[in-house]
Amino acid sequence: MSVAAREGTVLDCDELTTRQVNQGLRALPTGSRVRILNPRGRHNLAVGLVHHLDISIEGDVGHYVGGLCDGPDVRVDGFAGWAAGENLMGGTIRITGNASERVGASAHGGAIVIEGDASTRAAISLKGGTVLVAGDAGNFSAFMAQAGVLLVGGDAGEALGDSLYEAVIYVAGAIKSLGSDARVEELTEADVARVRELVELAGFTHISPEDVTKVASARELYNFDAVKAHNY
Amino acid sequence: MEPRRRHLALRESHSFPRHVIDQIHGMAEEGRYEIRGWGAKRALPTFDDLVFVTASASRYPIEGYRETCSTTTVLGSRRAAQPLVLDTPITIAGMSFGALSGHAKEALGRAATAVGTSTTTGDGGMTSEERTASKYLVYQCLPSRYGFNPHDVHRADAIEIVIGQGAKPGGGGMLLGQKVSERVAGMRTLPAGIDQRSACRHPDWTGPDDLVMKIEELREATDWQKPIYVKIGATRVAYDVKLAVAAGADVVVVDGLQGGTGATQEVFIEHAGIPTLAAVRMAAEALREVGKHHEVQLIVSGGIRSGADAAKALALGADAVSIGVASLIALGCNRDSWWDAESDRWVEAADEYEALGAAPGYCHHCHTGLCPVGITTQDPELERRLDPEVGARWMTNYLRAMTMELTTLARACGKSDVHHLEPEDLVALTIEAAAMAKIPLAGTSWIPGWP
Numbered sequence: 257m258s259v260a261a262r263e264g265t266v267l268d269c270d271e272l273t274t275r276q277v278n279q280g281l282r283a284l285p286t287g288s289r290v291r292i293l294n295p296r297g298r299h300n301l302a303v304g305l306v307h308h309l310d311i312s313i314e315g316d317v318g319h320y321v322g323g324l325c326d327g328p329d330v331r332v333d334g335f336a337g338w339a340a341g342e343n344l345m346g347g348t349i350r351i352t353g354n355a356s357e358r359v360g361a362s363a364h365g366g367a368i369v370i371e372g373d374a375s376t377r378a379a380i381s382l383k384g385g386t387v388l389v390a391g392d393a394g395n396f397s398a399f400m401a402q403a404g405v406l407l408v409g410g411d412a413g414e415a416l417g418d419s420l421y422e423a424v425i426y427v428a429g430a431i432k433s434l435g436s437d438a439r440v441e442e443l444t445e446a447d448v449a450r451v452r453e454l455v456e457l458a459g460f461t462h463i464s465p466e467d468v469t470k471v472a473s474a475r476e477l478y479n480f481d482a483v484k485a486h487n488y
Numbered sequence: 489m490e491p492r493r494r495h496l497a498l499r500e501s502h503s504f505p506r507h508v509i510d511q512i513h514g515m516a517e518e519g520r521y522e523i524r525g526w527g528a529k530r531a532l533p534t535f536d537d538l539v540f541v542t543a544s545a546s547r548y549p550i551e552g553y554r555e556t557c558s559t560t561t562v563l564g565s566r567r568a569a570q571p572l573v574l575d576t577p578i579t580i581a582g583m584s585f586g587a588l589s590g591h592a593k594e595a596l597g598r599a600a601t602a603v604g605t606s607t608t609t610g611d612g613g614m615t616s617e618e619r620t621a622s623k624y625l626v627y628q629c630l631p632s633r634y635g636f637n638p639h640d641v642h643r644a645d646a647i648e649i650v651i652g653q654g655a656k657p658g659g660g661g662m663l664l665g666q667k668v669s670e671r672v673a674g675m676r677t678l679p680a681g682i683d684q685r686s687a688c689r690h691p692d693w694t695g696p697d698d699l700v701m702k703i704e705e706l707r708e709a710t711d712w713q714k715p716i717y718v719k720i721g722a723t724r725v726a727y728d729v730k731l732a733v734a735a736g737a738d739v740v741v742v743d744g745l746q747g748g749t750g751a752t753q754e755v756f757i758e759h760a761g762i763p764t765l766a767a768v769r770m771a772a773e774a775l776r777e778v779g780k781h782h783e784v785q786l787i788v789s790g791g792i793r794s795g796a797d798a799a800k801a802l803a804l805g806a807d808a809v810s811i812g813v814a815s816l817i818a819l820g821c822n823r824d825s826w827w828d829a830e831s832d833r834w835v836e837a838a839d840e841y842e843a844l845g846a847a848p849g850y851c852h853h854c855h856t857g858l859c860p861v862g863i864t865t866q867d868p869e870l871e872r873r874l875d876p877e878v879g880a881r882w883m884t885n886y887l888r889a890m891t892m893e894l895t896t897l898a899r900a901c902g903k904s905d906v907h908h909l910e911p912e913d914l915v916a917l918t919i920e921a922a923a924m925a926k927i928p929l930a931g932t933s934w935i936p937g938w939p
Contacts, residue, residue, distance in 0.1 A: 278708045299701050304638050304709025320692075320705045324638040338701070339692040345637055361692040362633040364677070381633055381691035383677040400687055402677045421678055478682040479665055 264289030264310070269298050281305055281328075299337065302330050308347065322349040326365075341368040344385055357394070360387040363404065369458045376413065379406040382423050388458040398425050398471075399435065407454050409463050420473035426451050427471065428463045439474045511754075521755055523662070525587075525854025525864065527655055527748040527791060527813055532763045534746075534791065535800040537921030538914045539930070542900035550899040557895040558905040561808050563606075563785050564646055564715020564738040567707070571715055571738070572624050572646055574808070575604025576891045577906060578798055581743075581789050581812035582628045582648065582719070584610025586663050586672040586684075587750030587854065588816075589871040590617055592863045595819055595879030597621030602884040603891070608648060608810070611661040611686055613675045614640040626717065629706070632661055632686030634676035638709060646739075647706050648717035649690075649699070651728070654747025654764070654790040656756040657721025660688035664751055667857035669866040699735040707736075717741055722767035722790065723760070729774040733784050741810065742771045744790025748813035750864060751855030764790035764801075766924035769911075772805020773926075782807060782907075795893020802894075803909035804925055811890075818886035819879045820861045824848040829875035837861060837873075 265284060267277045269292065277292060281302055284290060292313040295301060299318035302311050302325065309328040313321065316334035326345035335353035344363040351359075354372035361377070363385025370387075376394035379387040382401035389406070395413035398406045401423035411429035418435020425438075426447070434440070443466070451465035500506065511522060543549040550557055564571035580600050585593050587610060597618045600607040606624035613635020619625055627644030629636060641647065652658060663672070663684040673680035693702045703716050718732040719741035732740045744764025749757065762770075768788045775781040788801045789810035798809045813821075820826060824841075825834040837848070840860035844853045854864035862873030898906045901913045915930040916922035922929040923936035 274704075274708060275712065279711060282711070300705045300708045303705050304641065306638055306642070319698075319701045323692075323705050324641060324709045326638055338698070342692045342705070343633065343636060343638070345639075358692050362636065364637060377691070381687065383633070400691075478679070 264291060266291045266293060268293045269296060269301075270294040274298055274300055277301060278303060281309060281311070284309055286327075295334075297337065302328060306345075316353070321351075322347075322368075335372070336370075341366070341385070341387075344368065354391070355389075359389075360385055360406075363387065367457060373410065374408075378408075379404070379423070382406065386454065386457075388454055388460070390458070390460050390462070392429070393427075395432075396435070398423060401425075405450070405454065407451065407458070407463075407468075409460055417471045417473070419477060420471075421478075422473065425471040426454075426468040428468050431469060431471070434471065437474050437477045438471050441470045441472045443468065443470050521753050523664070523751055523855050524754050524757070524852045525748070525750050526757075526852035527746045528758050529852075530758055532745065533765050533918065533920040533924055534763065535765060535797045537765070537918045538800050538916055538925060538927060540799070540803075540897055540901055540913050541915055542897070542913075543902040547902045549902050550904055552896060552899050555899070556904060557899050558907075559891055559895060561907070563787070563808060564717075566738040566780075566784050567712065567736065568646075568715040568738050569711075569713045570645075572606055574606060574624065576887065576894075577802060577806075577808040578792075578795075578887055578890050578894070579605050579626075579787065579808055579810045580607040580815055581747075581810035582608035582610045582626070582650070583812055583816075584612040584661075584663075584750065585615045585618065585675070586610070586612040586667060586866070587864060589859075589862060589865050589874065590615065591871050591874045591876045591879065592816070592819055593618045594621045594876040595874065595883055596815060597625070598876065598880035599883030599887060600624065602880070603887045605887065606645065609644075611663070612672060613637075614643070615675075619643055628719075630661065630686070631688060631690045632676070632684075633691060634678075634684075634686065641706070641709055644714065646715040646717060647710070648719050648739075648741065649702065649706075649737075650719045651690075651732075652721030652723075652743070653719065653749065654721050654743035654745055654761050655749035656752045657723045657743075657761045658688065659752060659756055659760075661686035662749075662751045662855075664855055664857070667750075667855075667866050672866060696731040696735050699731075703736040715739055717787070719743060721747070721760075722762050722764065722771075725762065725767050725770040726774040726777075729771045729786075730778055733775065733778055733780050737784060739785045739787060740771065740775070741787040741789065742767050743810075744768075744788070746791025747789055748816075749854075763924065764788060764792070765921060768801050768804045768806055769925050775805070781805065795890040795895075796897060798890060798894045799897040799906070799909060800914060802906055803911060803913050804927075805911070807907065815883060815886070816863050818883050819863050819874060820882070821859075821863055822848050822851050823861055826861045826873040827875065827878055828873075829878055835873075 289310040303323045318337040322330040323342040339358045341349040344366040350369045355370045362381040364383045367386040373391035374389045378393045378397040382404040384403040390409040392410035393408040402421040408427045415435035417438030561574045561577040601623040608626040626646045715738040717739040718737040745761035785807040788806040837860040859865040916927045
């Protein structure tokens with residue numbers, strides 16, 4: 257590990273194990289800036305951090321980048337593997353490339369911005385987090401999402417919002433199909449204002465807040481009903 | 489002569505006994521399956537079908553009360569820097585706040601702390617009460633991820649990734665709306681009063697190759713300090729145990745068919761999974777085949793009731809056992825009355841059992857939230873029927889008595905450590921038990937299915 261006062265801390269994956277990188281991050285004081293170099297698809301970088309850091313990862317990462325975190329702002333200049341920002345509680349994660357499956361799985365808070373596309377099951381099991389995708393989102397996105405918001409700047413795949421609870425989805429492009437108990441709802445002024453805030457937060461310029469499609473739960477599966485048992 | 493019947497010729501059908509008739513009536517009237525709590529009620533080969541062949545001329549026993557018989561149990565020593573070091577191999581299984589009342593969780597935690605064992609959270613997250621009450625708390629990472637967060641990961645003593653449970657292997661959790669109070673709902677990020685049918689698959693990984701990365705994530709998040717358990721429902725035990733080991737688990741928990749639940753479909757409870765007796769030996773052999781027996785510790789659960797059950801599980805290869813339903817019984821489950829700590833007297837609960845269509849000794853109505861003795865409820869009036877201090881005392885006594893039963897049998901087998909019990913200390917009383925546990929039938933050297 258080397259420390260340069262102007263650039264912040266530098267952690268080089270070519271010289272350090274994943275454990276050493278994460279130990280280095282944990283040891284930094286709140287508010288520190290840190291660059292992680294040469295990740296080369298390394299899994300589990302910057303996980304389990306519960307204090308604020310400004311982390312810049314320069315290259316592609318593997319699974320779980322920024323998982324189980326509450327506080328840091330993580331920027332990945334590259335692509336991300338599965339479950340980026342998994343179980344995020346607070347802070348932000350920005351991925352400049354595409355994100356693979358399950359981005360933002362079970363995120364309770366914070367915001368995850370994907371400047372490219374997101375693969376299948378984006379925002380699965382979402383519990384209050386915000387997942388903002390500039391491009392397309394794959395099949396089964398927002399499956400069993402309980403709370404929070406998924407914004408898709410491109411098209412959404414099949415079975416969008418299957419078994420939704422209270423989470424809300426906004427899609428700027430086309431929706432291939434809706435999942436069980438998901439329905440399109442009328443866009444209110446509050447929705448437009450909310451989408452405007454989200455696109456400003458993400459820095460997306462290609463989305464018109466008035467033109468998105470809102471998807472939410474029909475709430476017909478909230479209590480077991482034998483007549484609707486085929487839906488279970 | 490005109491024939492005269494002296495007695496009613498009541499003969500119950502084996503195929504259609506009264507409980508089956510009642511089930512069919514219920515399905516016909518309501519068009520739905522039965523949901524209930526507890527575990528399997530059907531007859532199964534169990535640990536009761538094994539007995540110990542204790543010391544005699546060929547082996548000498550250890551003195552009770554005088555010579556030491558160690559019960560110290562280490563869990564998580566494979567890769568965790570801080571494994572759990574327990575004073576007894578009898579641990580408390582995962583049961584959620586939501587399924588159980590706060591008083592029940594607190595009582596279990598206090599008792600576990602008193603005897604130096606661990607207790608486990610459930611599908612709903614960690615409450616501050618159970619964290620405070622429990623010296624060793626295992627934090628479950630379930631498919632639902634209700635309430636799961638990094639702060640509690642850091643507060644936990646071990647993490648248990650739950651793939652399945654014995655009562656419903658292949659199924660997700662279930663908490664019916666009547667038990668989903670404001671606090672329970674808040675912990676689960678869901679509206680109060682709705683049925684909570686939690687996921688049966690984890691949201692962020694699918695197969696054993698992904699589990700490798702998931703376990704590494706938890707290790708990195710905890711700086712490789714805390715043991716990582718993997719819990720499976722007993723089905724394809726040999727494969728699942730080997731895959732858990734390959735994925736990096738420190739501890740494998742195998743929950744047999746008799747394992748309990750707060751609520752699930754009865755068809756699941758009675759018709760999925762294999763008996764604990766078979767599962768324990770399969771799991772131990774799987775660990776042995778990959779050279780990890782006792783390096784990766786094995787915890788067995790599902791219908792464990794006594795020190796004898798624990799001793800037999802250990803002899804068959806387990807390192808520890810977990811108790812769920814039995815611990816609730818120790819707290820007063822299915823008792824005909826509850827102890828009113830304020831007025832210092834027993835209070836009959838017959839009317840409440842009857843209102844549920846149950847009776848003491850038969851009740852499995854955990855799913856209703858109307859537990860007559862205050863254990864599986866979120867109703868404050870019912871919850872007060874279990875005083876946490878009194879419950880903790882009963883549970884402490886039970887755990888101590890179980891541990892003494894365990895050491896009694898171990899000493900009689902000539903073991904100065906309960907972990908020295910071995911399959912050779914057992915014989916089977918039935919052919920089925922002999923085949924499942926791979927133990928010779930008593931009086932023979934015959935193990936069915938073996939050369």
